[in-house]
Amino acid sequence: MTHPFYSIHAHGLVRVAAGTPAASVGDALFNADATIAMAREADAAGVDLLVCPELNLTSYAIDDLHLQSAQHRATAQALARVVEASAGLAPVLLVGAALPRNGRLYNCAIVIARGRVLGVVPKTFLPNYREYYEKRWFASGAGLTGLTIEVAGQQAPFGTDLIFAAADLRGFVFHTEICEDYWAPTPPSTAGALAGALICTNLSASNIVIGKARERAMLCAAQSARGICAYVYSAAGPGESTTDLAWDGQGLIYETGDLLAESERFVSGTMVIADVDVEKIAQERLRNGTFNDSAAFTAHPETRFRRIAFEHQPTLADIGLHRPVRRFPFVPNTPEKRDEDCYEAFNIQVEALAKRLSATKSEKLVIGVSGGLDSTHALIVAAKAMDRLGKPRSDILGFTLPGFATGEGTKANAWALMLALGVTGEEIDIKPAAQAMLETMGHPFGRGEPVYDITFENVQAGLRTDYLFRLANQRGGLVLGTGDLSELALGWCTYGVGDHMSHYGINAGVPKTLIQFLIRWCIRTDQYDVATDTVLEAILAQEISPELVPADASGAMQSTEDKVGPYALNDFFAHFVLRHGLAPSKIAFLAWHAWRDMESGRWPLDFPADARTAYDLPTVRLWLERFLQRFFAWSQFKRSALPNGPKVSGGGALSPRGDWRAPSDGTARAWLEELAANLP
Numbered sequence: 044m045t046h047p048f049y050s051i052h053a054h055g056l057v058r059v060a061a062g063t064p065a066a067s068v069g070d071a072l073f074n075a076d077a078t079i080a081m082a083r084e085a086d087a088a089g090v091d092l093l094v095c096p097e098l099n100l101t102s103y104a105i106d107d108l109h110l111q112s113a114q115h116r117a118t119a120q121a122l123a124r125v126v127e128a129s130a131g132l133a134p135v136l137l138v139g140a141a142l143p144r145n146g147r148l149y150n151c152a153i154v155i156a157r158g159r160v161l162g163v164v165p166k167t168f169l170p171n172y173r174e175y176y177e178k179r180w181f182a183s184g185a186g187l188t189g190l191t192i193e194v195a196g197q198q199a200p201f202g203t204d205l206i207f208a209a210a211d212l213r214g215f216v217f218h219t220e221i222c223e224d225y226w227a228p229t230p231p232s233t234a235g236a237l238a239g240a241l242i243c244t245n246l247s248a249s250n251i252v253i254g255k256a257r258e259r260a261m262l263c264a265a266q267s268a269r270g271i272c273a274y275v276y277s278a279a280g281p282g283e284s285t286t287d288l289a290w291d292g293q294g295l296i297y298e299t300g301d302l303l304a305e306s307e308r309f310v311s312g313t314m315v316i317a318d319v320d321v322e323k324i325a326q327e328r329l330r331n332g333t334f335n336d337s338a339a340f341t342a343h344p345e346t347r348f349r350r351i352a353f354e355h356q357p358t359l360a361d362i363g364l365h366r367p368v369r370r371f372p373f374v375p376n377t378p379e380k381r382d383e384d385c386y387e388a389f390n391i392q393v394e395a396l397a398k399r400l401s402a403t404k405s406e407k408l409v410i411g412v413s414g415g416l417d418s419t420h421a422l423i424v425a426a427k428a429m430d431r432l433g434k435p436r437s438d439i440l441g442f443t444l445p446g447f448a449t450g451e452g453t454k455a456n457a458w459a460l461m462l463a464l465g466v467t468g469e470e471i472d473i474k475p476a477a478q479a480m481l482e483t484m485g486h487p488f489g490r491g492e493p494v495y496d497i498t499f500e501n502v503q504a505g506l507r508t509d510y511l512f513r514l515a516n517q518r519g520g521l522v523l524g525t526g527d528l529s530e531l532a533l534g535w536c537t538y539g540v541g542d543h544m545s546h547y548g549i550n551a552g553v554p555k556t557l558i559q560f561l562i563r564w565c566i567r568t569d570q571y572d573v574a575t576d577t578v579l580e581a582i583l584a585q586e587i588s589p590e591l592v593p594a595d596a597s598g599a600m601q602s603t604e605d606k607v608g609p610y611a612l613n614d615f616f617a618h619f620v621l622r623h624g625l626a627p628s629k630i631a632f633l634a635w636h637a638w639r640d641m642e643s644g645r646w647p648l649d650f651p652a653d654a655r656t657a658y659d660l661p662t663v664r665l666w667l668e669r670f671l672q673r674f675f676a677w678s679q680f681k682r683s684a685l686p687n688g689p690k691v692s693g694g695g696a697l698s699p700r701g702d703w704r705a706p707s708d709g710t711a712r713a714w715l716e717e718l719a720a721n722l723p
Contacts, residue, residue, distance in 0.1 A: 046723035049361035053721075054629040055322025057215050058365060059242065059275050060090045060134070061294030061306060062314040066282030069105045069114060075121035078138055079128040081314055086132040088316055089362035091215060091355065093134045094244045096279040096292075097166075097222045098150060100125065100140040103248035104284035109141055109148060109180040118142070122153065123195040130158030133356065135207070137219055139246045144192050144201065147182035152219045152246050153194060154207055156353045160199040161207055163192050166221035167231050174250065174288060177223075188347070203231060204348050206240045209355035214321030216350075217242040222249055225262055236270035237337060238344040241321040243272050248279040251291040256308065260295060268300030271328050273319035281311040299327060303366060318366040326624045368637040368644070370611065372618040373557045373694045376645045385564035388557065388691050389424070392549055395689035396428040399547050400521065407520035411511050412441040412461060412468070413590070414453030417525040419460060419582050420558045421549050423565060423575075425523060426464045439466040440520060444473050444510060446503040448593045450600060456582050463574040473506045480506070493593075500591040504537035508544060515546070524548035524686060529555035531685070531697045532617040533607050533670070534678025543681055551688030552696045554617065555610040559583060563649050607673070608666035612638070612658060616670045621695030621703060627671060627714050628721035634663045664722055668715060675711035683707050 047053040062085065064077035078095060085093045097103055100121045101114065108114050118140050129136055136155040141148055142163065149165040165184025169177040184203045192201035209215035218235025225232060225245055232243040243266065249259060259276060267274035273296070280292020294306030296317040303317035328334050338344065375381045400408065408425055412418050422441060429436050441461045443454055461468035480502050482489035488499050508522075515522045524545025526536050531551060536543040550558065562583060566576045587610070592601040604610060615634050619625045625633075637644065641657040682697045682705075690696040697703045 044361045047359045048628065048632060048721060048723050050359040051318050051362065051364060052212060052357040052359055054632050055214050055320060055325075056318040056364075056366070057091045057212070057242065057321050058089055058316060058318050058362070059092045059094070059273065059296060060085050060088070060314050060316045061094050061275050061277040061296055063096055063277060063280035063292035063294060063306070063312065064099060065312045066096075066099065066280060066290075067102060068282075068284045069102045069108055071100055071102070071114070071117040071121035072124065074100045074102060075124045077312070078125055078136075081312065082125075082129065082132050082134060082136055084314060085134045089358065090134045090316060091212070091357070092137070092217060092242065092244070092275070093314075094137045094275045094277045095246060096139060096277050097246040097248035098139040098141060099246070099279065100138055102283060103279055104286065104288060106176075107180070115141070115143055119195075126155055126158060126160060126195040126197075129155045132157070133358075135161075135353070135355070137244055137246060139221070139248075141181070142192065142194070148180060149184060150177065150181045150221060152221055154205075154219065154351075156355070159353065160194045160197045161351050161353055162200040162205045163194060164203060164205055164219050164221070165201070166224060167203055168223040168227045170223045170226075189349070200349055200351055202349075205351055206235055206238055206348050207351045207353065208239075209357070210352045212355045212357045214241055214325060215355060216240050216321075217244055219244045219246065221245065222247040225266055230266060232266060232272075232274075233270055234341065234344040235348070236272045237334075237341060238348040239350070241272055241324045242319060243267070243270060243274050245274070245276045247276060248283070248290075249293075250279075250288040251293075251308075256291065256293055259293060260302070260305075263295045263297045264300050264302070267297040271299055271331060271334055272324060273298045273321070280313070281309065299324060316365045318364055320366070322629070323623050323625065330624075364636045368633050370637045370644065371556050371560075371614065371647065373554045373614055373692050374560050374647060376647045378648055381560070381647060382564065382568070385561055388553065389427075389561055389564065389570075391689055391691050392424045392553070393427045393431060396424060396523070396547065396549055397431050399687070400428065400432060403521055403546075405519065405521040406438065407515075407518050408439045408523055409511050409515040409518070409520040410439065410441055410523040411444055411507055411525065412457040413443070414455070414457035414460070414582060415585070416555065416558050416562070416582065416587065417527050417530075417550055418457070419579065420553070420562055421523055421525040422460060422464065422466070423562070423571065423579075424549055426466065427570070436465040437467050439464075440514065440518060441466045441468045442511065442514065443468070443470045444507045445470070446473050446477060446507075446591065448590045448601065450588075450590055453585065453590060456578055456585075459578045460575070460582070463572065463578055471510055473503060473510065476506050477502050495592040500589070501537045501541060503591050504541045508537075508541050512540075522546045524688065525550055527551070527553050527555050527558055528697060529610050529614055529617065531682055532621075532678070533613060533673045534681050535603070535607055536681060538681050543684075545686050548686045548688030551685060551698070552691035554614040554692070554694075555587075556614045557692065560647065560649070567649065608669060609658070612663065612666050613670055616667055617674070618694045620674065621697070622693070626721075627667060627718035631660070631663050631667055631718065631722060634658070634667070635660050638663065660722075664718070668718065671711045671714045671718065675709055675714055679705050679709060680707035
């Protein structure tokens with residue numbers, strides 16, 4: 044486990060912490076010792092950046108004591124003690140103190156790394172309303188740039204124009220602001236992010252009142268989303284004066300709008316840790332032209348900021364991963380988000396299909412119903428679309444098209460589903476036509492030989508689609524495609540006159556793993572009747588198979604996942620390739636952490652316990668290599684000729700008119716070589 048692959052620092056991750064050291068009412072040396080103790084705790088935990096509360100060394104709620112010389116001297120002693128102690132510690136420390144400079148007192152964030160004061164940032168916005176009275180004691184840092192200040196015997200940069208960047212850890216670039224700064228309409232962290240900071244931080248002494256914790260979380264989420272950054276927030280906690288106020292010590296870590304970690308509140312001496320993905324943040328900024336436009340519209344803040352470099356000396360050891368990684372990134376794993384997202388996904392499809400039917404004035408909807416997951420989901424979406432349009436479900440013409448390997452179980456499920464939904468069902472046996480075609484072609488199977496090659500498979504797949512299009516011509520219908528996003532990513536579809544083609548690809552934006560959850564949502568929320576739910580349960584329990592090759596001597600049916608790999612892994616890979624453009628070795632690192640232990644992490648509540656599994660690193664590597672080959676080198680020509688279909692997930696889509704545009708004659712070499720070079 045000494046290979047760099049196992050280190051978060053090899054994969055563009057930075058470990059941050061929001062800490063609330065034990066506080067006092069103006070005992071600066073006590074506060075220093077509490078801060079040092081927490082810094083040592085952070086060091087032991089492999090933390091790169093520790094953010095403490097506003098004025099945590101001086102104390103916040105001491106009112107006019109801020110203007111006492113003795114308090115200033117005690118603060119200076121406390122700060123010197125922390126700087127000295129930091130020399131042997133790895134984390135960069137962000138601590139708060141009130142510092143006099145040039146006849147004014149500033150509420151400051153002091154940045155300390157390995158015994159060096161990297162810089163001092165004064166607070167810009169000073170609250171002076173309701174319970175706040177900061178302008179009585181402090182001066183605003185607004186407009187102070189290019190200056191220096193003496194701290195702990197060192198001359199350090201001073202001003203609101205500072206961002207800090209590790210010279211030896213790519214992406215470890217941060218900005219700091221103080222409390223009220225991010226309540227303002229123009230938070231300084233916006234300029235900091237536009238200047239290049241990937242991590243924004245906030246030292247806060249926000250007192251607690253009912254509902255304020257939610258407000259802080261909302262602001263953190265919003266700022267991290269708008270600024271395309273991580274946001275680390277640390278509020279003052281127990282120990283501050285309760286003369287008129289109270290304190291809860293809330294710590295929050297957000298990344299591009301998502302909560303990574305939150306501390307326990309009303310507890311002294313707490314610290315919450317998370318690994319933020321600065322590489323993913325940087326990639327997201329590359330994709331978001333509005334971010335760069337915002338920098339241009341504000342005259343490029345990077346030209347006005349001083350970038351303070353420091354040597355961080357990151358470790359390449361395995362220090363674990365402090366970050367939630369969903370096994371199913373297209374599927375939320377919390378009940379409240381799961382149901383909301385399933386509702387949206389399902390209705391996106393229903394509304395899209397309803398609009399297409401209205402626009403084409405199609406009399407009928409033609410669909411091939413195999414009894415598998417994809418056609419099942421397309422059919423239940425079609426039924427709801429007809430309901431929404433006020434049209435009879437009998438206008439859906441469902442066809443079973445059994446071939447040489449169609450199982451009786453799946454065919455029975457197809458018929459049961461059509462009957463339960465009240466659609467018009469018919470059956471056309473494609474075996475005679477397929478046999479005739481194979482004979483005409485001179486294929487060995489046409490002479491009675493058991494040869495089940497790609498031609499044998501695609502003759503069946505092509506005939507099915509050919510029948511559906513001609514049936515649509517005959518009966519005034521629109522052919523509804525059933526193939527999903529997972530199959531498109533892998534190229535697991537028969538090109539042209541095959542399951543690749545339709546008049547409208549309703550499932551093209553939905554990965555296989557999400558389809559399973561959508562069907563479960565339909566059952567759980569009573570979208571249909573009991574008879575339909577019973578069939579849906581049976582379909583969910585089946586193994587995924589194209590049913591194009593007859594069972595072997597043991598009776599085992601053809602298995603899709605034996606050929607292309609587990610869809611759970613393939614959807615995981617597709618998400619991080621499509622949505623985030625991450626390197627294959629990093630995708631492998633995240634997949635290994637997500638899937639190596641089925642007892643750890645959170646599973647979606649309705650995921651069957653007997654279907655839970657784990658994948659070791661060699662298995663992840665095997666299927667990732669095959670995914671990369673299929674995705675980048677073999678399958679783009681199919682995606683370049685997709686029929687229309689709605690985008691459903693923010694995780695990405697594969698339409699050449701939307702999220703994904705790539706050459707059909709590309710190569711997977713760069714991705715395969717990166718993976719080979721960086722895995723143990």
